[in-house]
Amino acid sequence: xxxxxxxxxxxxxxxxxxxxxxxxxxxxxxxxxxxxxxxxxxxxxxxxxxxxxxxxxxxxxxxxxxxxxxxxxxxxxxxxxxxxxxxxxxxxxxxxxxxxxxxxxxxxxxxxxxxxxxxxxxxxxxxxxxxxxxxxxxxxxxxxxxxxxxxxxxxxxxxxxxxxxxxxxxxxxxxxxxxxx
Amino acid sequence: xxxxxxxxxxxxxxxxxxxxxxxxxxxxxxxxxxxxxxxxxxxxxxxxxxxxxxxxxxxxxxxxxxxxxxxxxxxxxxxxxxxxxxxxxxxxxxxxxxxxxxxxxxxxxxxxxxxxxxxxxxxxxxxxxxxxxxxxxxxxxxxxxxxxxxxxxxxxxxxxxxxxxxxxxxxxxxxxxxxxxxxxxxxxxxxxxxxxxxxxxxxxxxxxxxxxxxxxxxxxxxxxxxxxxxxxxxxxxxxxxxxxxxxxxxxxxxxxxxxxxxxxxxxxxxxxxxxxxxxxxxxxxxxxxxxxxxxxxxxxxxxxxxxxxxxxxxxxxxxxxxxxxxxxxxxxxxxxxxxxxxxxxxxxxxxxxxxxxxxxxxxxxxxxxxxxxxxxxxxxxxxxxxxxxxxxxxxxxxxxxxxxxxxxxxxxxxxxxxxxxxxxxxxxxxxxxxxxxxxxxxxxxxx
Ligand code: HEM
Numbered sequence: 001x002x003x004x005x006x007x008x009x010x011x012x013x014x015x016x017x018x019x020x021x022x023x024x025x026x027x028x029x030x031x032x033x034x035x036x037x038x039x040x041x042x043x044x045x046x047x048x049x050x051x052x053x054x055x056x057x058x059x060x061x062x063x064x065x066x067x068x069x070x071x072x073x074x075x076x077x078x079x080x081x082x083x084x085x086x087x088x089x090x091x092x093x094x095x096x097x098x099x100x101x102x103x104x105x106x107x108x109x110x111x112x113x114x115x116x117x118x119x120x121x122x123x124x125x126x127x128x129x130x131x132x133x134x135x136x137x138x139x140x141x142x143x144x145x146x147x148x149x150x151x152x153x154x155x156x157x158x159x160x161x162x163x164x165x166x167x168x169x170x171x172x173x174x175x176x177x178x179x180x181x
Numbered sequence: 182x183x184x185x186x187x188x189x190x191x192x193x194x195x196x197x198x199x200x201x202x203x204x205x206x207x208x209x210x211x212x213x214x215x216x217x218x219x220x221x222x223x224x225x226x227x228x229x230x231x232x233x234x235x236x237x238x239x240x241x242x243x244x245x246x247x248x249x250x251x252x253x254x255x256x257x258x259x260x261x262x263x264x265x266x267x268x269x270x271x272x273x274x275x276x277x278x279x280x281x282x283x284x285x286x287x288x289x290x291x292x293x294x295x296x297x298x299x300x301x302x303x304x305x306x307x308x309x310x311x312x313x314x315x316x317x318x319x320x321x322x323x324x325x326x327x328x329x330x331x332x333x334x335x336x337x338x339x340x341x342x343x344x345x346x347x348x349x350x351x352x353x354x355x356x357x358x359x360x361x362x363x364x365x366x367x368x369x370x371x372x373x374x375x376x377x378x379x380x381x382x383x384x385x386x387x388x389x390x391x392x393x394x395x396x397x398x399x400x401x402x403x404x405x406x407x408x409x410x411x412x413x414x415x416x417x418x419x420x421x422x423x424x425x426x427x428x429x430x431x432x433x434x435x436x437x438x439x440x441x442x443x444x445x446x447x448x449x450x451x452x453x454x455x456x457x458x459x460x461x462x463x464x465x466x467x468x469x470x471x472x473x474x475x476x477x478x479x480x481x482x483x484x485x486x487x488x489x490x491x492x493x494x495x496x497x498x499x500x501x502x503x504x505x506x507x508x509x510x511x512x513x514x515x516x517x518x519x520x521x522x523x524x525x526x527x528x529x530x531x532x533x534x535x536x537x538x539x540x541x542x543x544x545x546x547x548x549x550x551x552x553x554x555x556x557x558x559x560x561x562x563x564x565x566x567x568x569x570x571x572x573x574x575x576x577x578x579x580x581x582x583x584x585x586x587x588x589x590x591x592x593x594x595x596x597x598x599x600x601x602x603x604x605x606x607x608x609x610x611x612x613x614x615x616x617x618x619x620x621x622x623x624x625x626x627x628x
Contacts, residue, residue, distance in 0.1 A: 017570040058505035059566075080507070082566065086559050089551045090508045093393045115393040141568025 012084040013132040017139045018061060019084040020132045023076040023125040025106035032071035035105040039065050042102065057095045059087075059140055065102070074106060076125075081139040092119035150181075157181060188389060190367045190382050194408045194616040197237050198249030198310065199385065199516065199545045200368050205350060208319045209312035209520060211342040211414070211541065212326070213299065213610075216306045218335035219261040225336050226250075226260065227624035228329035229309070233617055246313040246322035250620065251412045251612035253277065256306030261626050262405075269401040270613070273549040274411065277301070278609045284554065286562040286579050291606035297416065299339045300608025308414065308612050312520075342416065344520040344541055350452065352521045353419045353538045354576070354603075355442075357452035357467060360474055361497055363514045373474040377499065380514050385546050386410055392511045397547040400613075405623070408616025413544035413553045415609035417577070421526040422533040424603040429531065431597060441597070444588045445575040447493030454493075459486035479503070484589040489567040492576040495560045508566070513555045518543040539604070549611055578602035 012019040027035055042065070047054045055063060063078040076099075080087070093115050096103075103109040108124065110117040138146070156162050157178055166175040192200070216222035229250045236248050252260070254275050258267055273281060279293040279301030287293065293301045311326060313319035330336045350357040364372040364379040367389075372379055383391030387399045388407035399406035432438035439462070443449045449458060451467025456476040458466055467473055478494060478501035481487060487494050489501065502508055523538030546552040559565070562579030564572035573579030575586035575597065583599040615623065 017565045057507050059507035082507070082559065083563075086551075086555050087508065089393075089512055093512060094509050095506055113394055116395050116398075139565055139568050139570060142570075145568065 011128065012126070013129050014083065015132060015134045016137045017081050018079050018134060019082065020129045021076075021078050021080060021084065022127050022129055023122065024127055025074040025076070025103070025125050026108075027067070027072050027074055028105055028107055029072075031105035032067070035074065035102065036067065036071070038101045038105065039067075042099075056098060057091075061140060074102075079134070081141070088119060088122065092116075092122060096122060153177075153181060187367065187381075190386065190389065191408055191616070192369065193237055194618055195386055195410075196233060196249055196614050196616065198247055198518070199410045199412075199614060200365060200370070201247070202370065203247055203312055203346075203518070204314045206346050206348045207312045207314055208316055208345045209310060209343070210319065210323055211340075211344065212309045212311075212338055213305050213340035214307040214309065214330065215299070215304045215337045215339045216256065216259040216335065217337065219259060221333045221335040222260045222306070223624050223626055225307070225330055225333055226620060229326075230617065230620045230624055232325060232329060233620065237617065245318050246311060248312075248322060248326065249308075249310045249412075249614060251308045251614040252623075253305050253308070253610055253612055255303040257613070257623075259306045260623055262623070266401055266405060269399075269406075271398060271549060273554060274611050274613065278413070278415075278611050281554065285557055287606045289582075290602075293608070296606070296608030297340070300416065300610060304339055305610055308412070308610065342522055342541060344522045346520055347525075351450065351525075352519075352540050353421050353523070353525060354424060354446075356446050356448060356450050358519060358540070359517065360448070360452050360470075361493055362474070362516055365516070373470060375475045376477045380511055383547060384511075384514060384552070385516055387547055391547060392509070402622075405615060405619045407619065409619055410545050410547065410614050411549050411553075412612040412614050413542070413549065413609065414612070415542040416522070416607040417539045417542055418537055418605040418607050419539040420533065420603050420605070421538065422531055423601060425526075426531050427600065427603075441588070444488055444491060445586065447487050447491030455487035455491070456481060477501070485591060488586070488588050490564065490569060490572055490575060490586055492561075492574050495567075495574055496556055498560070498566075502566070512551055513560075514546070515552050515556065516545040518545060537607075539607075542609075545614070575600050577604045 012021045042048055046052060047056050057080070059081040061079040063076070066075040067073070068075060096118060097112055100112055103121070104111060109121055112118070153174070156165070162178070165171070166178060214225070216225070232248055233250060236246065239245065254267065254270060254277060267275070278285070279296070282288065282293050299305050309326060311319060311322045313322055346359070350359060352358045364370070364374055364377070365382055365385060366379040367382050381390055381392050383389035383397055387397055387409045389396070391397050400409075428438045428441055432441055443455060443462070448454050449462035449467060451462050451464040452473050453463040453467035454473065454476050456478060457472070477499045478487060482501060494501065497514065498510055502510060519540050519542045522541055523536055526534065526538065544553045561574040561577060564570050569587060571584070572586060573582065573584040575584065578584070582602040586597040586600055588595040588597070
């Protein structure tokens with residue numbers, strides 16, 4: 001690549017710390033079955049297996065692929081922490097390459113290792129959501145920490161001495177939560 | 182395009198100011214010039230070219246002075262660079278720093294309408310910096326530079342800023358600066374950080390493969406872009422009295438004051454990194470270039486030694502984000518060539534004396550957007566990446582002022598509240614420092 005990046009970018013919508021990221025691809029005619037196999041393989045990798053909660057990219061809230069229009073088109077939809085524009089280079093240079101086995105069944109994908117081309121390909125597939133809402137604030141990091149704290153608080157409450165311990169005035173906010181935590 | 186073999190850096194064509202370390206201590210001067218006539222502008226460029234050729238030849242221990250020449254986009258236009266070439270520069274460079282103010286968090290007192298004239302206006306065309314070991318030698322080079330524009334009536338000096346580095350390397354807040362710089366592959370300089378592979382030269386100099394395996398986008402024609410680098414400079418005023426008062430108010434005693442200050446920076450005043458010296462300053466470590474930048478944060482992911490929100494850890498999280506795979510830290514590095522301006526506030530003074538002091542922040546790199554702007558907007562202004570979206574950099578501020586700053590500590594974390602902004606942007610510019618052949622090409626343009 002020797003020319004400046006002058007493509008117009010269509011940023012995903014941001015709610016709080018989180019950006020939506022929605023991509024639409026066309027499946028190469030005749031590749032639908034292979035693509036389904038690749039998606040099934042993805043679903044069986046660590047992080048994508050049901051109950052894993054360990055997507056390889058730590059800033060991703062959730063991700064889905066969906067085939068539609070008689071398997072002629074593919075949707076990828078996700079939400080991640082950070083601003084849309086800033087992270088595209090990083091995604092193209094690393095994590096999105098995990099999807100090489102999927103993207104190769106879609107039109108316009110030149111393949112690795114040309115990172116600039118991968119980025120162009122992704123930007124070309126991006127569509128800004130027409131409406132987007134979230135039901136909880138916070139980054140994945142904060143939510144994981146909240147989960148850790150909640151686990152710790154539960155262990156405190158399970159201790160028979162919890163009521164006595166939580167009756168210290170400094171712990172009043174915790175005691176207020178304890179009745180139905 | 183991807184390449185396996187690594188072309189050697191054309192060190193004799195790259196301006197020495199970009200890759201070479203500078204003398205320490207030094208004194209220096211920044212000049213901004215405005216060109217009112219393209220032909221005289223090109224005459225100036227031809228003369229500056231000869232100054233830089235001489236400077237590059239003299240590199241090494243015997244060097245007496247260091248000069249760097251760079252252009253804003255308006256400056257390239259003022260020289261008569263054709264539109265077809267101007268259009269090949271990246272958008273950020275074409276727009277200039279003032280146009281990016283909102284993105285960069287230069288709002289309120291830091292907004293361009295309050296900047297020093299002519300910073301952020303199209304009157305800034307050429308930036309020249311000269312550095313030397315002492316005043317006398319600086320005067321000699323400056324005179325050499327002056328002789329190159331004095332008789333050119335249409336070349337106007339629109340801004341001048343004297344600067345310096347103290348023997349201790351310390352800047353206005355009292356901390357040694359200029360330590361954390363990347364090791365650059367092929368630069369010929371000794372590697373300082375044993376815990377990290379050197380960064381590909383293409384991250385800093387145009388025309389070489391970068392960390393993605395591609396060539397960075399390069400302005401055209403090839404002769405103009407090759408061996409060039411983008412320079413960002415920002416004059417940053419530091420409110421040292423407010424900073425000291427804040428620490429004094431929050432600390433129980435002077436020891437705690439020093440500890441809080443170090444936690445904000447990520448290093449002690451001597452330069453010793455908290456990652457290696459978590460409990461007290463270690464001046465011998467701070468002074469040792471073989472050790473003071475050789476560390477990572479992997480053994481301290483929760484930030485008990487160095488908080489994730491500390492300035493230096495934000496600006497370069499090193500290996501701290503490796504497991505997260507959301508970001509490749511190697512794509513967001515920069516060479517820093519910052520310097521001090523204005524007299525230091527004497528020790529223990531807590532009231533502002535009204536004197537302007539701070540740093541002239543200087544960045545060199547191949548990408549304004551994914552290096553300088555990324556670090557400033559995602560890591561310094563914002564805390565999403567460390568799971569603290571409401572927190573900004575405690576030292577240099579950002580989008581959320583006043584901000585909080587969390588200091589992990591066993592048994593109970595400490596949280597500093599309501600840190601005001603201690604830094605105000607006085608202005609700045611995005612510049613392009615061409616290689617020497619490119620400079621010659623610019624001087625010989627025929628429009
Ligand atoms: C007045 C404003 C600033 C002050 C006083 C300041 C001060 C410092 C200090 C004391 C250090 C630690 C010493 C060192 O590692 O060299 C440092 C490191 C650093 N700063 Fe700043 N800084 C300022 C603004 C900025 C800005 C605006 C940026 C970037 C946009 C930045 C980027 C960095 C980087 C990349 C490092 C090195 C981190 C590393 O590699 O470990 N600084 N700064």
